[in-house]
Amino acid sequence: MSGVKRFICGDEAVAEGVRLARPHVVSAYPITPQTIVVERLSEYVEEGSLKARYMHVESEHSAMSCAIGASSVGARAFTATSSQGLLYMAETLPYASGARLPIVMMNANRSIATPWNIYGDQMDAMFLLNSGWIQYYVEDAQEALDMMIQGYRLAEDPEVMTPVMINVDGFVLTHTYELVEIPLQEAVDGFLPPLKMPLNSMSLESPKSLCISAGNDTNMEFNMKQHFDMLRSASAIEAVDRAFGETFGRTYHGALEAIDTEDARVVLITAGTVTGTARGVVKALRAAGKKVGLIKLRVLRPFPVQRLIEALKGVEAVGVLDKNISFGYEGTIFTNVNSALMAGQMSPKTLGFIGGIGGRDITKANLEEAYGKLFEVLEGADLDRVQYLNVRCDY
Amino acid sequence: MVKLNAKTLHNEEYFYGHKACGGCGESLALRHAMKVLGPNTFAALPAGCMAAVSFIYPNMAFTTNAMITPFAATGAVASGIAAGLEALGIDGTQTIGIAGDGGTADIGFQALSGAIDRNDDIIYLATDNEAYMNTGIQKSGLTPYGTRTTTSPAGKNLPGSVNQKKNMFEIVAAHGIAYAATASVGYLEDFLAKVAKAKETRGTSYIHVFVPCPTGWGYPAHKTVSLAKAAVDSGLWYLAEYEKGAFKLNRNPGSFTPVADYLKAQSRFRHLTEEDISRIEAARDAKWENMRRQWQG
Numbered sequence: 067m068s069g070v071k072r073f074i075c076g077d078e079a080v081a082e083g084v085r086l087a088r089p090h091v092v093s094a095y096p097i098t099p100q101t102i103v104v105e106r107l108s109e110y111v112e113e114g115s116l117k118a119r120y121m122h123v124e125s126e127h128s129a130m131s132c133a134i135g136a137s138s139v140g141a142r143a144f145t146a147t148s149s150q151g152l153l154y155m156a157e158t159l160p161y162a163s164g165a166r167l168p169i170v171m172m173n174a175n176r177s178i179a180t181p182w183n184i185y186g187d188q189m190d191a192m193f194l195l196n197s198g199w200i201q202y203y204v205e206d207a208q209e210a211l212d213m214m215i216q217g218y219r220l221a222e223d224p225e226v227m228t229p230v231m232i233n234v235d236g237f238v239l240t241h242t243y244e245l246v247e248i249p250l251q252e253a254v255d256g257f258l259p260p261l262k263m264p265l266n267s268m269s270l271e272s273p274k275s276l277c278i279s280a281g282n283d284t285n286m287e288f289n290m291k292q293h294f295d296m297l298r299s300a301s302a303i304e305a306v307d308r309a310f311g312e313t314f315g316r317t318y319h320g321a322l323e324a325i326d327t328e329d330a331r332v333v334l335i336t337a338g339t340v341t342g343t344a345r346g347v348v349k350a351l352r353a354a355g356k357k358v359g360l361i362k363l364r365v366l367r368p369f370p371v372q373r374l375i376e377a378l379k380g381v382e383a384v385g386v387l388d389k390n391i392s393f394g395y396e397g398t399i400f401t402n403v404n405s406a407l408m409a410g411q412m413s414p415k416t417l418g419f420i421g422g423i424g425g426r427d428i429t430k431a432n433l434e435e436a437y438g439k440l441f442e443v444l445e446g447a448d449l450d451r452v453q454y455l456n457v458r459c460d461y
Numbered sequence: 462m463v464k465l466n467a468k469t470l471h472n473e474e475y476f477y478g479h480k481a482c483g484g485c486g487e488s489l490a491l492r493h494a495m496k497v498l499g500p501n502t503f504a505a506l507p508a509g510c511m512a513a514v515s516f517i518y519p520n521m522a523f524t525t526n527a528m529i530t531p532f533a534a535t536g537a538v539a540s541g542i543a544a545g546l547e548a549l550g551i552d553g554t555q556t557i558g559i560a561g562d563g564g565t566a567d568i569g570f571q572a573l574s575g576a577i578d579r580n581d582d583i584i585y586l587a588t589d590n591e592a593y594m595n596t597g598i599q600k601s602g603l604t605p606y607g608t609r610t611t612t613s614p615a616g617k618n619l620p621g622s623v624n625q626k627k628n629m630f631e632i633v634a635a636h637g638i639a640y641a642a643t644a645s646v647g648y649l650e651d652f653l654a655k656v657a658k659a660k661e662t663r664g665t666s667y668i669h670v671f672v673p674c675p676t677g678w679g680y681p682a683h684k685t686v687s688l689a690k691a692a693v694d695s696g697l698w699y700l701a702e703y704e705k706g707a708f709k710l711n712r713n714p715g716s717f718t719p720v721a722d723y724l725k726a727q728s729r730f731r732h733l734t735e736e737d738i739s740r741i742e743a744a745r746d747a748k749w750e751n752m753r754r755q756w757q758g
C-alpha cells in the first residue's frame with residue numbers, strides 16, 4: 067500500500083507521522099528548530115484532521131508533565147522539543163520512563179547554551195541517554211515520519227512499555243525539504259491499532275496509585291525491572307521494524323544498518339543525518355578499491371551491543387563519529403562502542419571523531435579524512451585516540 | 462444541595478492508612494476533600510508531605526486513582542489527566558491537584574497559572590501549612606512574617622522570615638478563574654461546601670485551605686483544629702470566595718481575638734517581640750480594611 071508523495075521538510079514529516087499515529091493529547095512548547103512540528107499539529111487540530119486535545123502548556127516541564135498525566139489514564143500522548151527545552155524538562159523524563167508510560171517525543175537535535183546556538187549537534191539528547199527512554203536517531207524526513215508510527219508501536223508493546231525519543235537533526239533535517247511518502251491512514255491504523263488500556267493505567271474499573279515511592283528495600287528491584295525490560299526491547303525494535311516493512315514496503319534494518327561491512331577493513335559509525343554524507347563517501351572510496359564500510363547507528367538505548375559485534379566481525383579499524391563532547395572525556399558514542407567491542411572480546415583499532423558541534427559542517431572531505439586516518443592507524447601511525455573534524459582553533 | 466456536615470457526610474473513606482504525623486492538618490483536609498469528591502476522583506500530588514506519606518510501596522493511602530507528580534508539575538499533570546480522560550470519553554470523573562504551599566506558590570506556580578489559563582476542568586487544592594514541611598520546615602513564599610523556620614532562623618538580627626505571605630487567592634483570581642476560595646480546617650463545614658462547589662464548577666477551581674502542622678509549627682497535636690479556627694478568628698487568615706468575577710468575604714467578624722494568643726501558642730512564633738506583634742496586627746488591619754472596602758457590596 068503506497069501513500070501520496072509530498073515535498074515537505076523534516077519537521078512537517080514528523081507532524082504528518084504524528085497525525086497518522088492519532089495521539090489523544092499533544093502538549094508542547096515552542097523552540098527552534100522544533101516549532102514547525104507544533105505549528106502543523108495545532109493546525110491539524112484546528113481543521114479537525116487530528117482529533118486531539120492540543121494543550122498550550124507554559125513550559126517544556128509542563129509539556130512532558132501533561133503528557134505524563136494523559137498517558138497515565140491510557141491516552142496516547144505526544145510532545146516535541148529541542149535543546150534547552152529538553153534539558154528544562156529533564157526531571158520529567160525518568161519520571162515517565164519509571165512509570166512505564168508509552169509516550170513518544172520528537173527531539174530536534176540542537177546545540178546547548180552557552181554559547182547560545184540554534185544549530186544542530188547531538189549534545190542535547192546525550193544528556194538524557196540515562197533517562198530510561200529508548201533513543202532513535204534518524205537520517206532523513208521519510209525515516210522521521212515513519213519512526214513516529216514505529217515509535218508508538220514499540221513504546222506501547224506490553225513487553226516494552228517504555229517511552230521513545232526520536233532524534234531529528236536540527237535544521238539539516240528539520241528544515242530541509244525532501245520528497246516524502248505519506249502512508250495511508252488505513253495502513254497506519256492496521257499497523258498501529260488504538261492503544262489498549264495498559265495494565266498500569268489509572269482507571270475507574272481498577273483504581274491505582276502511580277509514580278509511587280519505593281524505599282531501599284524495593285527500589286533497586288523497580289530499577290532492575292525497568293533496565294531489563296529496556297534491554298529486552300532490543301528484539302522488539304527489530305520486530306517492529308520488520309513488521310513495518312511488511313506493511314509499508316520499507317525497513318530501516320532495526321537498531322543499525324550495516325553498509326558494506328562484510329569485507330571491510332575499516333568502518334565508520336554514524337548517527338543521524340551525517341550518515342547520508344557518509345554513504346556517498348563510502349561509495350566513492352569503494353569505487354577506488356578501498357575496503358571501507360559504514361554503520362548507521364539508529365538506536366543508542368538500548369545500545370545494540372550484539373548487532374554491533376556481529377557487524378564489526380573481522381573489521382580492523384573502527385571510527386566513531388560523535389556530534390557531541392562529553393566534556394573532560396570524549397564523544398559519548400565512542401565510549402559506548404569501545405565498551406561493546408570489549409564485550410565482544412574484539413580489539414580493532416578505534417578512533418573517535420568529534421565534529422558538527424554547533425552546526426559546524428561535516429563535509430565529504432572531513433569523512434574521507436576520517437577514513438584516511440583509520441587506514442593510517444592500520445599502517446602503524448600513532449594518532450590521538452580522539453580526532454576533531456573541521457576545527458578552527460588550536461587546542 | 463444538602464449542607465455537608467458531620468451528620469450528612471457519608472462514612473466512606475478514600476484516604477486513610479497514610480503515615481502523616483498525628484494531628485496533621487493537611488491530611489485532615491485531604492481526607493475531607495476526598496469524601497466530598499468521591500470514588501471517581503483522580504488525584505495528582507507533587508512532592509510534599511502528603512505524597513511522601515501516602516504512596517509508600519506497597520501501602521497506598523488513596524483508594525481512588527492517584528499519582529505523585531514532579532514537584533513543579535501539579536497543574537500540568539492534573540490537566541493531562543483531565544485531557545486524557547476527556548479524549549478517551551471517560552465521563553463522570555473529577556481530577557484534582559493537591560499541593561502544599563511551596564508546591565503551589567513557589568515551584569508549581571507556573572504550571573498552576575498555565576492550567577488556569579487553559580481553564581482545564583480540574584480542582585486545585587492548595588494545602589497551606591506555611592513552610593516546606595517535608596524537607597524539614599524551610600521557608601516558602603507562604604511563610605508569614607516573623608516565622609522561625611530552619612532557613613529563616615530568628616536571632617539577634619532577624620525575626621525569622623521577613624517577607625509577607627504571597628497573596629495566592631487574589632493572584633489566582635486575577636487570572637479570571639471560574640471559582641476560587643480560601644478555607645480552613647478549623648471551619649470544616651465551610652471547607653466541605655467549597656469543595657462541593659468546586660466539584661460542580663466547569664473549568665478550573667482553586668481552593669486554598671489553611672492547615673496547621675504540629676510538627677512544623679511546634680504545638681501539641683490535639684490543637685490543630687483550634688489553631689486553624691484561631692487563625693481565622695484573629696483575622697490572620699480569612700474565609701472568602703471569588704466567583705463570576707466578584708470577591709465575597711464569607712466571615713466578617715466584628716472584632717478579632719488577640720493575635721498574640723494565636724502566635725504564642727506555637728513555638729515558631731514564640732520569639733516575637735511586642736513590636737513584631739504590633740507590626741503583624743497592623744498588616745492584618747490594613748488587609749481587612751482593603752477586603753472590606755473592595756469586596757463587600
Ligand SMILES: Cc1ncc(C[n+]2csc(CCOP(=O)(O)OP(=O)(O)O)c2C)c(N)n1
Nearest residue numbers: 508509510532561562563564592593594595
Ligand atoms: C524539583 C524538586 N525540588 C525540590 C524537592 C524537594 N522537596 C520535596 S517536598 C518539598 C517541600 C514541600 O513543601 P510544600 O509544598 O509546602 O508541602 P508540605 O511538605 O509542606 O506539605 C521539597 C522542597 C523535590 N522533590 N523536587
Ligand code: SF4
Nearest residue numbers: 481482485510674676
Ligand atoms: S510534618 Fe506537618 S504537614 Fe507533614 S505530615 Fe507531619 S503534621 Fe503533616
Ligand SMILES: [Mg+2]
Nearest residue numbers: 561562592594
Ligand atoms: Mg507546606
